[in-house]
Amino acid sequence: MRIYWADLHIHTCLSPCAELDMTPKGIIKRAAAKGLDMIAVTDHNSAGNLSAALGCAAGGTVAVIPGMEITSAEEVHILALFETIDAAAEMQRQLYDGGDFPPDAGHKAFGTEQVIVNVADEILGFEPRLLAGASSKGLEDIIGAVHALGGLAIASHSDRESFSVLSQLGFFPEDAMFDAIEVTGKKPDTLLPARFPRLHSSDAHSPDMIGRKKTGFMMEAPTFRELAMAIKGEGGRGIRG
Numbered sequence: 001m002r003i004y005w006a007d008l009h010i011h012t013c014l015s016p017c018a019e020l021d022m023t024p025k026g027i028i029k030r031a032a033a034k035g036l037d038m039i040a041v042t043d044h045n046s047a048g049n050l051s052a053a054l055g056c057a058a059g060g061t062v063a064v065i066p067g068m069e070i071t072s073a074e075e076v077h078i079l080a081l082f083e084t085i086d087a088a089a090e091m092q093r094q095l096y097d098g099g100d101f102p103p104d105a106g107h108k109a110f111g112t113e114q115v116i117v118n119v120a121d122e123i124l125g126f127e128p129r130l131l132a133g134a135s136s137k138g139l140e141d142i143i144g145a146v147h148a149l150g151g152l153a154i155a156s157h158s159d160r161e162s163f164s165v166l167s168q169l170g171f172f173p174e175d176a177m178f179d180a181i182e183v184t185g186k187k188p189d190t191l192l193p194a195r196f197p198r199l200h201s202s203d204a205h206s207p208d209m210i211g212r213k214k215t216g217f218m219m220e221a222p223t224f225r226e227l228a229m230a231i232k233g234e235g236g237r238g239i240r241g
């Protein structure tokens, strides 16, 4: 076992607030240059660029975990990490089921184009759904759905002034079912329940942000299963920095 450095919160050009040069290929290249062993690609409410990201990473030194940053009805951001693209795609299907994130919702009024690309950085299309919107499903329902798909649910930037558990609920419920919480250091750690493992990630929206914050995991390999064991502190795995 050794320490693997991971940045588990990175947006591609599909996210409305991310820069257009955040292509999967560019992200992998930058992550490798920054010495990262593992990243998670976590676009807002979409799995659309995951297959390009995993394709770009194949055979390289940076492992990619398929993820998504889901916006709950309370406008809390939740990082959902999965073992497979299929699980992430099923999460997306459940998110859009029932009419949330409707196509042609005027996405261009917010941020930049939402670009879907292939492994070669060629544009495949533009996502018409308003990815900056919110689900009608509440926080606990979303965490339950992530867990039902075998995924990990992490409270995004849990101590930030916007779109966080603290900002939206006013406090952090001790009994929330998160597997871990991402902290930014913006608020005293005492406001967050001690029982949750702390993670540091960049929430990168531009190439220069990738790897600016990272977490070290003691694991046997940079895989989803090892990551899940490290977050849960099982089998000698754990968070080491």
Ligand SMILES: [Zn+2]
Binding pocket: 069, 077, 156, 157, 163
């Ligand atoms: Zn967020």
Ligand SMILES: [Zn+2]
Binding pocket: 009, 011, 069, 156, 203
């Ligand atoms: Zn984010």
